[in-house]
Amino acid sequence: MQHHLKSIMGIDRDSQFSTRVIILSLPSALLFLTLTLLNFLTPLTSLICYIIIIIFNMFSLFPISYEMQALRKYVYSLTSEQNTINDIQLSEKDTQELANAINSIHRFWVSKNDTLEAQTVSDAAVLDTLPDPILMLDGEGNITGSNLAARNFLGEDIVSKRIDNVFSTNIFISTVDKILKGKSTSERLVFHAPEHNNLQIYAHINKLPWFSKGRAVAVVSLYDISKSLSVEKMHSDFVANASHELRTPLSVISGFIETLQTTAKDDSDAREAFLSIMREQTDYMSTLIEDLLSLSRLEMAQNKELKDKVDLTEVVDDVVQALKIKAFNRSLNIKMVEQNRIPKIIGDNQQIHQILQNIVDNAVKYATENTEIVIEMKTVPEIPAGAGLNVSAGKAVSIAVNNKGPKIDKENLARLTEKFYRMQIHKDMKIKGTGLGLSIAKQIILHHHGNLTVNSTSYNGTTFTIYLPIKQK
Numbered sequence: 032m033q034h035h036l037k038s039i040m041g042i043d044r045d046s047q048f049s050t051r052v053i054i055l056s057l058p059s060a061l062l063f064l065t066l067t068l069l070n071f072l073t074p075l076t077s078l079i080c081y082i083i084i085i086i087f088n089m090f091s092l093f094p095i096s097y098e099m100q101a102l103r104k105y106v107y108s109l110t111s112e113q114n115t116i117n118d119i120q121l122s123e124k125d126t127q128e129l130a131n132a133i134n135s136i137h138r139f140w141v142s143k144n145d146t147l148e149a150q151t152v153s154d155a156a157v158l159d160t161l162p163d164p165i166l167m168l169d170g171e172g173n174i175t176g177s178n179l180a181a182r183n184f185l186g187e188d189i190v191s192k193r194i195d196n197v198f199s200t201n202i203f204i205s206t207v208d209k210i211l212k213g214k215s216t217s218e219r220l221v222f223h224a225p226e227h228n229n230l231q232i233y234a235h236i237n238k239l240p241w242f243s244k245g246r247a248v249a250v251v252s253l254y255d256i257s258k259s260l261s262v263e264k265m266h267s268d269f270v271a272n273a274s275h276e277l278r279t280p281l282s283v284i285s286g287f288i289e290t291l292q293t294t295a296k297d298d299s300d301a302r303e304a305f306l307s308i309m310r311e312q313t314d315y316m317s318t319l320i321e322d323l324l325s326l327s328r329l330e331m332a333q334n335k336e337l338k339d340k341v342d343l344t345e346v347v348d349d350v351v352q353a354l355k356i357k358a359f360n361r362s363l364n365i366k367m368v369e370q371n372r373i374p375k376i377i378g379d380n381q382q383i384h385q386i387l388q389n390i391v392d393n394a395v396k397y398a399t400e401n402t403e404i405v406i407e408m409k410t411v412p413e414i415p416a417g418a419g420l421n422v423s424a425g426k427a428v429s430i431a432v433n434n435k436g437p438k439i440d441k442e443n444l445a446r447l448t449e450k451f452y453r454m455q456i457h458k459d460m461k462i463k464g465t466g467l468g469l470s471i472a473k474q475i476i477l478h479h480h481g482n483l484t485v486n487s488t489s490y491n492g493t494t495f496t497i498y499l500p501i502k503q504k
C-alpha cells in the first residue's frame with residue numbers, strides 16, 4: 032500500500048497526456064482530410080492547420096491535466112499517516128472547488144476520529160481507576176478488553192485470550208456460556224480459581240444491551256472475596272476463643288459453688304481452698320476482660336493522633352521497677368543497657384508503657400530461672416520493613432528484650448502474636464496467661480508505624496526487638 036501510494040505520488044506528468052491530445056484532435060484530422068480530398072484545401076495547408084489545432088489542444092489541455100495530477104497527489108497526501116491538513120491552491124475554479132470539498136470531508140472525519148479516540152482513551156482511563164478486575168468478552172468468549180486491575184491480576188497478555196484459557200472452573204465457564212448464548216442477561220456466582228492461588232472470587236457477568244456497538248457482548252466483573260472471608264473467619268475465631276477462655280474459669284467456679292452448697296457444705300478447710308481457687312479464676316477472668324477491652328479500644332483508636340513526647344528510658348525503668356518482685360521470685364536479674372543517649376520519641380505514653388510491660392513481663396514469665404534478662408536500647412537509622420507493615424522512614428529507637436530459655440521453633444515463632452496463641456509447653460507448665468499480651472503489643476506498634484521482631488536460638492534464648500520511630504509521619 033505504502034509502495035503503491037509512493038509510486039502514484041511520484042507521478043508529476045500525466046502519462047496519458049499525448050493520447051488525450053491525439054483523441055481530442057481526431058475530429059479535426061477527419062475534417063481536414065475530407066477538405067483535402069474535396070480539394071478545398073491543399074494537403075500542406077491541412078497539415079499546418081492540423082498541427083496548429085494539436086498545439087492549441089495541447090495548451091488548453093495542459094493546465095487541466097496538471098491540476099488533476101496535483102489534486103490526485105493532494106488527495107493521496109490526505110490519506111497519508113501524518114494526517115496534516117494543508118490547503119491547496121489551484122488555478123482552475125472547478126478543480127479548486129473539488130479540492131475544497133475533499134478537504135472539508137477530510138477535516139470532518141479527522142475531527143470525528145479525534146473525538147472518538149479521546150472518548151476511547153477517557154473510557155479506558157475510567158475503567159483503569161476501578162479497583163476490581165473487569166473483562167469484556169465477544170460472542171465466542173474471547174477477551175476483547177480489560178482494565179488495569181484485570182491485567183495486574185491475570186497478566187498483561189490477557190486480551191485476545193479465551194476466557195476458558197484463563198479460568199478453568201466449570202461452574203464459572205458454563206455461567207459465562209449461558210450469558211454469551213443469550214439464555215440469561217445477568218448472573219452472579221462465587222467460585223474457586225485453582226490457577227490463581229485458589230482465590231475465592233465473586234463474579235458478576237452481564238450481557239451488554241443489544242444497542243451497544245462494538246465487539247464486546249458481555250462484561251465480567253471479578254471481586255476477590257478471600258480477604259474478607261478470612262477477616263470474617265478471624266472475627267468468628269476470636270469470638271469462639273474469647274467465649275472458650277471465659278467459659279473455662281466460669282465452669283470451674285460454678286463447679287466449686289455446687290460442691291460448697293452440697294458435699295463440702297460444712298467443710299471449712301475445703302471452703303478455704305475452694306475460695307482461693309475461685310479468687311484465682313475470677314482474677315484471670317477480669318484480666319482477660321481487661322485485655323479484650325484494651326485490644327478492642329486499640330483497634331478502634333487506630334487513627335488517634337500520637338502527640339506525647341515519650342522518654343523511653345523512663346518508661347523502661349518504671350516497667351522494670353514494677354516487675355522487680357516477680358523477677359526476684361524467679362531469681363532473675365534484669366540488666367539495662369543504653370548504647371547511647373536515647374532521644375524522646377513521639378507517641379502515646381500509656382500505650383508504649385503497655386508494650387514494654389507486656390514484653391518484659393513475658394521475659395520474666397518465660398525465662399529460665401536464675402538467669403539474666405537484658406534490655407538493650409539504641410538509636411537505629413531505619414526500622415526494618417516487614418510484610419504488611421507501614422513503617423515510618425528515618426531514625427528510630429530499638430529496644431531489644433532478651434531472656435534465656437529453650438529455642439522457640441519456627442512454627443511457634445510465626446504465631447506468637449496471634450490473639451490467644453500460647454505455646455503448648457507453657458500451657459503444660461501451667462504458666463498463667465491469656466495469650467493476648469503480644470497481640471496488644473503488636474497492635475500498638477502498628478499504630479506507631481514501628482515493627483516488632485522475634486529471634487530465638489538455643490544458645491542466646493529469645494529476643495523480642497521493638498522498633499519505634501522517633502518522629503511520626
Ligand SMILES: Nc1ncnc2c1ncn2[C@@H]1O[C@H](COP(=O)(O)OP(=O)(O)OP(=O)(O)O)[C@@H](O)[C@H]1O
Nearest residue numbers: 393394397447453454457464465466467468469493
Ligand atoms: N519471652 C518469651 N519466651 C518464650 N516464650 C514466649 C515469650 N514471650 C511470649 N512467649 C510465648 O508466646 C505466647 C503468647 O504471649 P502473650 O504475651 O501474647 O500471652 P501470654 O503471656 O500467654 O498471656 P498474657 O500476656 O496475656 O498474660 C506465650 O504464651 C508464650 O508461649
Ligand SMILES: [Mg+2]
Nearest residue numbers: 389393468469
Ligand atoms: Mg504475655
